[in-house]
Amino acid sequence: MMRITVVGAGWTGGLYGGVLARAGQEVGFLARGAHLQAIRSHGLQIRSADFGTFTVDAPASDDPADLGQADLVIFAVKMYDLELAAQALEVVLAPDGRVLTLQNGLEAPDHIARIVGPERVLIGTTALETTILEPGVIGHVSPGHVVTIAAYNGPPTDVVQHIAVTVREAGINTHIAGSGRQALWDKACMLIPIATVTSVCRTSVGQVRDVPEARAVVEKVLAELVAVALADGYDVSAARERAISMWGSLPAAWKTSMMRDFERGNRTELEWLTGALVRLADKYAVEAPVSRAIYGVLKLRQALEGAVAAPAGAAAAGG
Structure with missing residues (x-):
């Protein structure tokens, strides 16, 4: 045991x-x-x-x-x-x-x-x-x-x-x-692009999927992430293909946890998802204009709506 x-x-x-x-x-x-x-x-x-x-x-x-x-x-x-x-x-x-x-x-x-x-x-x-x-x-x-x-x-x-x-x-x-780092980058491919775009659009994965222009934005964020991962030493080309396939198979009503947190006015993981992607792009001098622009919009939305990214002052160990 x-x-x-x-x-x-x-x-x-x-x-x-x-x-x-x-x-x-x-x-x-x-x-x-x-x-x-x-x-x-x-x-x-x-x-x-x-x-x-x-x-x-x-x-x-x-x-x-x-x-x-x-x-x-x-x-x-x-x-x-x-x-x-x-x-x-x-x-x-x-x-x-x-x-x-x-x-x-x-x-x-x-x-x-x-x-x-x-x-x-x-x-x-x-x-x-x-x-x-x-x-x-x-x-x-x-x-x-x-x-x-x-x-x-x-x-x-x-x-x-x-x-x-x-x-x-x-x-x-x-x-x-x-490789643990490879696993983290592989999951980032699956999560960060779709979480970023659904959060800024305040919508489900199905609605983004149904609009070609919106789907193209997700794929652009994914391309930027792939470039940053490669600069960090990790090839995520296989994870990229799996991510695109997964997004196509998700239930239309599915929402990422970050999007649901924005929707509810809760604290969000923006800084550790889209924000981390932007910080690493800066570190490696990789161009990431779409991710950077959406990150800026979400930062403003978070500030205007009163949601905070910093830890609350209360106890930290709960659900």
Whole structure:
């Protein structure tokens, strides 16, 4: 049995933590607010086409000290909560434990490596859509799921293999990547262009897909991302083709998480998605005029509507 702590029990963290708990792993959840209270009172309920509907009773707290030290920390907070939530790692991570980062964007593993050391970081990516249907209830609302796990540096280690087997045996579709950085860039191809354009248009993927001129904007952002990735040392041409195919097959009503956050007036991951692309374009002197223009418009929209990208001053570990 593996001791696992989920930092950020909403959305993705809640889903995968719940599935691992059902499989018999020793899982605890670091959460906050109404979501925490509901988990404590009624357990964590999962509703998923892939995993079914079930409830797990597992320890949950907003105090890392209550959960003990973990062999594996699934670090699943949004990027804007990362710095504050990472403070919990000093308490919940066992001396020989590992942190699996599951954030969007390209930068989370480096942030965590500076805190716990690169040898204790695993790079993870995931592709699915989840939401908190109500406090204590996680909905997995996209068709399918996948988790990719890689070492922070170098090829897969025995630890990577062991953790991947544990996750896979719980019924989670799990792949091992030869390069964590490649995996991050591959996911960026899938996410950043469509998230950027649907957010600025305030619309679903189907509506963008149905307008050739709008679809061309997505493909232009993708082309800029491919150029920046190549400047960073990663060939994402295969991921580019997969991204175009995936966008064509998504349900018409599907919305990216960043677009939904803009729609709801929530904090967004703009700085770590489109913003990161623009910063890396500057670093490598790669022209990215379309991404830069949309980033500027979204920054203004965010400022005018009062949404903030910086972490909130409240507790950082919840869903």
